[in-house]
Amino acid sequence: MAKILMITGDFTEDYETMVPFQCLLTCGHTVDAVCPGKAAGETVKTAIHDFEGDQTYSEKPGHNFALNADFATVDPADYDALVVPGGRAPEYLRLDAQVRAMVRHFFETDKPVAAICHGAQLLAAAGVLSGRTCSAYPACSYEVTAAGGTYADIPVTEAVTDGNLVTAPAWPAHPSWLRQFMALL
Incomplete structure (x- = not known):
């Protein structure tokens, strides 16, 4: 089973944090959830994002999502994904x-990475999207392309895998996103 690092923070999306955390634990993986500081x-506070017919x-x-590891002592080399x-x-x-730097480690060592929705903002800032296909919440498409990636405009229920990277637009894609990520594990 894999040892997985989850990097999160206050106002992380509730379903996009709790569902993968619990699902991966259920499947026998170890998941360490951390937040800087x-x-x-x-705990970190979560926010529930819903799609109710508005423009966004x-x-x-x-x-309140309980963290189970200390950010200050995390070494990404100790993790598989x-x-x-x-x-x-x-x-x-x-x-x-x-x-x-932690995010870059997983790409430099070709370890599996699963990012969803606005998670692409962190990937873009880490400089790991050049030449890659990446899905995200549509409002983040600019960040994907500005970082040299190709934005995958896919249905909200789907995910895309490009090498070690699995991405999806939002939480309705959990079945596809988590299935593709676990196939890499």
């Missing part, structure tokens, strides 16, 4: 040089 036992998603308060949930967290996590 926080330790095991602390709506946002509602979610849950990376999960990057969406929501608003990637917007500010991408400003953290240590987070960007």
Whole structure:
């Protein structure tokens, strides 16, 4: 079974954090969820994004998601794979040089990476999308192409795999996204 790092933060998307975390644990993998500046036992607030016919998603308060590892002591070399949930967290996590370096590690070592929705913002900032196909929430398509990637405009229920990278537009793609990610594990 794989040892997986999940990098998240406050106002991460609720389903895009909790569902993969619980699903991967259920399948026997180890998942360490971390956030810069926080330790095991602390929480991040989640937000629930929904698609209700507006021009963009709506946002509602979610849950408190408990972190189970300390960001300060994480070494990405100890992990087999990376999960990057969406929501608003990637917007500010991408400003953290240590987070960007962690993301780059998984690409430099060709380890599986699963990113969903706004997680592409972190991948773009880490400089790992050049020449790659990447799906994301449509509002992040500009970041994908500006970073040298090809934006995969796919149905919200689908995912795409490009080498070690599995991406999807949003949480309705969980079955496809998680199935493709676990095939890489």
